Amino acid sequence: MSISTFNCLSDEDIEVYLRLYLLLYADDTVILAESHLELQSALYATQEYCALWDLKVNAAKTKVVVFAKLKAGLNQFDFFYDNVKLAIVDDFAYLGVQFNFNGNFCKTKKRLVDQARKAMFALMLKVRKLNFSFSTQIHLFDSMISPILLYGSEVWGFGNLKLIETFQLKY
Secondary structure, eight states: OOHHHHHHSOHHHHHHHHHOEEEEETTEEEEEOSSHHHHHHHHHHHHHHHHHTTOOOOGGGOEEOOOOSSSTTTTSSOOEETTEEOEEOSEEEETTEEEETTSOOHHHHHHHHHHHHHHHHHHHHHHHHHTOOHHHHHHHIIIIIHHHHTTTHHHHOSSOOHHHHHHHHHO
8 A cells, every 4th residue: 555545544544454453375364353343344444455456355255253252142243245244154264274263273183183194094004015113103203294283283272182192192
């Protein structure tokens, strides 16, 4: 946005741009807000920005997740982008990490264990065929399976790791 564009904006518009919290990666965008009013305002600002730069957003693919401890009352507000009502969902995937409305990452961990299990079976077939030493097997597990198993762990953290620990012990 150029300086001349800012001269045309009101103080309220500038406030929206300053408060617009975004996560961007390639063509994936996440807008974060602290209230339903702030989110709708950010959606309007995004719509105006996209119209200005002739960008298209597929509103049918656009979803809203309301983060809360309890599911009750999550659907009490409607959100719109370009006059299309956005679906409110319980969870969504962003860059391979499943975010759930309650902050629980169990679905992410289960999916990662499933992916790691497939990779582990493929590795075990090769290890048996080539008769690798135990230390080589452990090195291969750490190099090939652990990255799959721990993908996104910076986000989903240390809580409830039983599923992942059980998988590691099986190897």
